[in-house]
Amino acid sequence: MARSTVMLTAALAIALVLPLVLSAFYVVLLIEIAVAALFATAFNLLMGFGGMVSFGHAAYFALGAYAAALLAQKAEWPMLAAFAAAPLVAAFGALIFGFFIVRLTHTYFAMLSLAFAQILYTIIFKWTSLTGGDNGLLNVWPPAFLRSVTAYYYFTLLVIGVCFLALHAIVNSPFGYALKAIRENPRRARFIGVNVRRHQLCAFVLSGFFSGVAGAVYAFHNGSVFPDFAFFTKSFEPLVVVLLGGMQSFYGPLAGAFGFKVMEWLISRWAPIYWPLFLGTILIVVIVVLPQGFVGLFERRAWRLRPVTGKK
Amino acid sequence: MAAATGDREEVVLETQDLRKHFGGVRAVNGVDLTIPYGDLRAIIGPNGAGKTTLFNLITGDLRHESGRVSFRGEEISRLSPDKVCRRGIGRTFQIASVFRRLTVIENVQTALLSHHRRHYNLFADAARLYRDRALTLLDRVGLREQAGKPGGILSHGDQRRLELAIALASEPRLLMLDEPTAGMAPNERHTLMALVARIAADTGLTVLFTEHDMDVVFAVARRITVMHQGCVLAEGTPQEIRRDPEVHRIYLGYTKAR
């Protein structure tokens, strides 16, 4: 454990120093990596640790982004207040949607989460008077002291860092243990006294909350929000990141976000047309060849689980 | 039947006219069962007799059509499995059911955390909680040395021991074991059931189990209930069951007559 603490401290130190040596462009990239990493880690709380794969997680990202934008712009709340309230809105959305979604499993879970996300997308798209429809909401800027790229970078680092600490604690907490148990064997989990549905719903809400944080951070960084924050293709981003980085480890999504965003930047520079093709190919490679993601390549493959036996 | 002493209830589990059918099949067809405190009750019967269905009805995994189930005097017929567990019934499953990717000790710790209702705690370091108690339980079932291994790599027999430890973590008053020795070699079976009997005696636990191996049944059980096609065919001490002509008739071919 000590080794990872050292590595984390080193990473943190590097992260603090980076804006001083890199140009603004790269700092922006770092901000976007951080946002993607948080979104993916929140998503992974459900997928890797909870065994629930949602195909509509963009909904909570979008709720966070739009709530932040609307509160700051239309309700004219101070940015920090809007920023604090936004994840609560996302969590509330996760509560409502999640209540229905966690009753299902696997394919149906995925389909319903997709359906809800599309409903939200359609509502955002159509409710032009509130959300600006296809034009989105513009001029969503942070207050002056956070407007420079460097300042916003440190803000992002702080927020994302705190969220990572919280998520790390959650994963290793009694709540996390029970969640993992549900992932492994829901029937057995029931028979140690765990109310599986309630627990999964809590995990869903937590995941929605942190996805909302990611959305809110992105909203003020981007300066604008658009309906396609909720479109189903956006829902696949955390999925890809988690797959790339490995879903069984806590820091997998962070590594995956790094790789994903860097690749996206490189390919977009060279030949943007090829980005979806590249992404699709990587996905296929990962699924077919590397079930544990790239990080999994480096983890010890010492344990090989016994197949389930005991049938009559 | 064992006489009640002190604050122990005389009857731990009781079912009345329990029924369940699937389509046209009457899986459980009016089962009355009374399990007194301290009993080591074996439920035997050919495949399809309804033993596992009966278990699932008692634990709440299945909804019954009619009848009642009461545990320590309280009706539990409509409770969900997690609530049944909290009332004090522990259970193991036919197919060894552990948390495969959690370590052995995490398996037990999770059960303990849930039992003590701390599983909604978001911030404590779970690895440190109930460690000693978990190790004690693992000691009891002989798995202490394997505490750090993932549950899924244990041998089949060890997984069943782990499952026993998980069930015991919830401090049950009644332990229901569904074919606890399936897939084990004969001597392993005796060892496991002897362990169960010892733990039951030490902690005042009542045990209900299904089993196919008659040697094990006759060695361990205090009373035997024989099921056939969803009904209770016979019930009594091992001696009585051994001599029962009906049981012989049904079981001809399943066991040698003694």
Added chain:
Amino acid sequence: MTTSLFPWISNGPLIAVQVMSGLSVGMFLFLLSAGLSLIFGVTRIVNLAHGSFYMVGAYLMAELIEVLPGNPMSFWIALVLAPIGVAILGGVIEITLLRRVYRRDPTMQLILTFALILIIGTLVLLVWGPDNKSVARPEALAGSVRILGQPFPSYYLLVLGLSPLVAVGLWLVFYRTRWGMLVRAATVDREMLGALGVDVSRLYTQVFAFGSWLAGLAGALAAPTVAVALGMDADVLINALVVVVIGGLGSFAGTLISALVVGELQSFGILIFPGVSIVLPFALMAVVLMIRPWGLLGEPEE
């Protein structure tokens, strides 16, 4: 949503016309979704790339019409050839990729088919460029007819006529041919079928190709009525998912009924709840998933 597929849905006062337009939308949705339902029924994979196959069908149609000589028969020839092209594409994809993931969990399969959306989309862009294509209707069907006093584009009569034919044809295939019987058996119990000596993996390939053919046919048919453009895959995928989930993944009759219901819902929805009508099918899908996840006529899965 579906209005982009059928831009002519009338706002007319006659209920009968409204019903007709709902019917034609519904029949088209059936054609679109049948392949998806079939593939799921047999392979248990929800092919998210179904919309992409539709799109390829439309583009192939456009390409063939450009390439073939300008006589009236070309349209019909293209209509026959385009879906076959898509079927071949589907078969190739099944053999090279999908086969490897049948044993994986459904989520991985879904992600794989999603990845296909990205790849096929880019390939279409590379081959045909970013501009929209348009396909002209055949002369015979270029005009409109009067139905109950309202003008009704003749081309849609083709859809209205062809879809039931396809439905009947599908029924014949699945209930009156040996192959169809094998397919139905495969939806019920694959292992048993394999144990009986049937080459199940070849059957899977055939089913996938057939489902892709249906998607391609829908695309080819739709080509003269919509903008053949990038992004039509996403639009259509959502439609197909909604129909198939409501009707029951894997049930033909369910898909048919559900398609008609959704079609009428769209048609009347625009009249009754104009702003919100787009949300209605999703809402219905959500409701169905909440109450009866396996759809109206599907089978509960464990």
